[in-house]
Amino acid sequence: MAAAVCQITTKSLIPYLNFVSEPVGAIVVGLLTMIRMDFGFVKYARPFLITFIGTCASGFTYISIFKSLTLFMAVKKNPAFAYLTMVVIVTALANAILATVLYFPLKATLAKDR
Secondary structure: OHHHHHHHHOOOOOOOOHHHHHHHHHHHHHHHHOOOOOOOOHHHHHHHHHHHHHHHHHHHHHHHHHHHHOOOOOOOOOOHHHHHHHHHHHHHHHHHHHHHHHHHHHHHHHHHOO
16 A cells, blocks of 8 residues: 555656565564564664664665666666665654654554543
């Protein structure tokens, strides 16, 4: 679903590349949620860490595939890859902060409904 939304909101040079990178991020997040992290400070940082790592996994998969597909193009020292890395890191931080801010109120709200 996230890849379909990305198709609408992005101007990617290689269309449909998100359909490969987004599932990678989802799998990483799914695997990380299986790890017990309910001790000390890590319990409160868990949403931040999982979201940050998942977004980075998706973003760096996108960059890696993009770079491998453009490897054989006649482009000398293209700075776009450095910029894409910064976009991934800033997006991962923004996503992680937003997920952390929303996680605990949503968790409390959903617990009240039971």
